[in-house]
Amino acid sequence: MLQVWGCGLCTFENQLRDETCVMCNNLRPKLSEEQEKVLHKGKWKCERCTYLNPKHEKTCEVCKFKRPLTKEEEEEERRSSEEEKNQKHRCPACFQTTRQSDLRSLSCKHAFCGNCWVRQIVSSMQNHNADKIRCMQPYCSHLLLKQEATLTLTLTLTLT
Structure with missing residues (x-):
């Protein structure tokens, strides 16, 4: 049920990514925390412009700001630096x-x-x-x- 949101005007169930109802153009209500997590899963928020980028992108698609490294990436970078x-x-x-x-x-x-x-x-x-x-x-x-x-x-x- 976290994948959809119900329109308060026409009761149509819209995809979570839809910002307006596809039937009546009514605005999507504020999402719950769980819905936000589902919607943004696999994405990272740019610290500079707040754009949500796909997880695999190392720089923001909009402003080219560098994505912060994950703990695993930091560890790998440290390890390879030590090896080198x-x-x-x-x-x-x-x-x-x-x-x-x-x-x-x-x-x-x-x-x-x-x-x-x-x-x-x-x-x-x-x-x-x-x-x-x-x-x-x-x-x-x-x-x-x-x-x-x-x-x-x-x-x-x-x-x-």
């Missing part, structure tokens, strides 16, 4: 295997282990080339910004 962080990768400079989280990448997107970066930065500084510290990737002309060098040194030295 603990995945083993080989440093292209020293060829040692290290965790993904121990690699340091620059704005040029090349990543090397922290120890290799420390050696590269210290070596450049000793050769009076502190303002010309290059990415170690062959043929990459990216120069480290001072804040990249500082952050790389700080992260590596505090984690070792």
Whole structure:
């Protein structure tokens, strides 16, 4: 009985989704809590525009606002982030295997282990080339910004 609503004017039983009676156009009365749940089952309400979107949509169909993650999705995201962080990768400079989280990448997107970066930065500084510290990737002309060098040194030295 929660799937329909009875028109107060003509007594016709309308589908819950009908906002007006299909026979006489009388407005649907306010729905009960149970009817609201049935009507909105499988939908999520956008926090920005309040539009009811299908459950599978990750962004609002009207305003493109992102749907909040469910507890299961949050857990899955956390788990995959942990797995990715603990995945083993080989440093292209020293060829040692290290965790993904121990690699340091620059704005040029090349990543090397922290120890290799420390050696590269210290070596450049000793050769009076502190303002010309290059990415170690062959043929990459990216120069480290001072804040990249500082952050790389700080992260590596505090984690070792």
